[in-house]
Amino acid sequence: DAGITQSPRHKVTETGTPVTLRCHQTENHRYMYWYRQDPGHGLRLIHYSYGVKDTDKGEVSDGYSVSRSKTEDFLLTLESATSSQTSVYFCAISGRGGGAEAFFGQGTRLTVV
Amino acid sequence: GIQVEQSPPDLILQEGANSTLRCNFSDSVNNLQWFHQNPWGQLINLFYIPSGTKQNGRLSATTVATERYSLLYISSSQTTDSGVYFCAVEAGSYQLTFGKGTKLSVIP
Numbered sequence: 001d002a003g004i005t006q007s008p009r010h011k012v013t014e015t016g017t018p019v020t021l022r023c024h025q026t027e028n029h030r031y032m033y034w035y036r037q038d039p040g041h042g043l044r045l046i047h048y049s050y051g052v053k054d055t056d057k058g059e060v061s062d063g064y065s066v067s068r069s070k071t072e073d074f075l076l077t078l079e080s081a082t083s084s085q086t087s088v089y090f091c092a093i094s095g096r097g098g099g100a101e102a103f104f105g106q107g108t109r110l111t112v113v
Numbered sequence: 114g115i116q117v118e119q120s121p122p123d124l125i126l127q128e129g130a131n132s133t134l135r136c137n138f139s140d141s142v143n144n145l146q147w148f149h150q151n152p153w154g155q156l157i158n159l160f161y162i163p164s165g166t167k168q169n170g171r172l173s174a175t176t177v178a179t180e181r182y183s184l185l186y187i188s189s190s191q192t193t194d195s196g197v198y199f200c201a202v203e204a205g206s207y208q209l210t211f212g213k214g215t216k217l218s219v220i221p
Contacts, residue, residue, distance in 0.1 A: 031207065033208075033209075035209075040213070041213075042199065042211035042212060042213050042214060043199070043201075043209075043211040044211075045208045045209070048207055048208070050207070056207075058208060059114075059208070088154065090156065092209075100144065101144070101146060101158070101161040102144075102146065102201075102209055103158060104148075104155075104156040104158075106154075106155055107154050107155070107156075109154075
């Protein structure tokens with residue numbers, strides 16, 4: 001199994017508070033991704049990174065920011081959490097960009113109350 | 114963007130039965146993967162198959178890239194096969210686009 005660890009695995013937070021989710025990999029893969037999974041929508045890309053300090057927006061990036069200061073860590077931050085951001089968040093990694101196989105972490109279940 | 118349609122949306126099988134899941138996509142792809150999401154929510158890689166045919170035990174997959182579809186075959190289904198099966202494709206944008214999945218229930 002690919003070495004991907006997400007933390008925390010579960011979190012409940014209040015509306016308006018900042019939240020940071022962490023993705024840690026031990027595979028030295030260049031590309032890292034954050035997806036969210038919601039009923040009826042499948043998985044949708046929030047942000048991705050193609051190297052240290054190199055990031056770009058995905059399909060549903062509003063309200064989220066990311067940072068990657070080391071190859072192994074990719075952080076997703078909700079600056080001011082809203083109830084619409086209640087979801088399951090998945091981190092993924094791949095060894096190269098277009099056309100490469102992606103591997104997913106275990107997911108983080110975030111509830112915003 | 115690229116569209117991904119999976120069928121059927123739901124499938125109930127008796128243990129031991131065979132099944133075929135289908136994934137249609139609307140454009141040429143660089144990457145196509147099949148995942149199984151188990152009841153605990155974990156996404157498990159089944160196949161990386163942008164073209165051709167692969168087999169892994171009771172599961173096999175075929176992608177016909179020129180006709181823009183992929184098939185996942187499950188033979189002699191077991192209760193542990195239950196869950197949601199996702200097809201995901203990438204068309205040059207670094208982004209995997211997922212279908213809505215096929216929910217499979219295997220009953221003893």
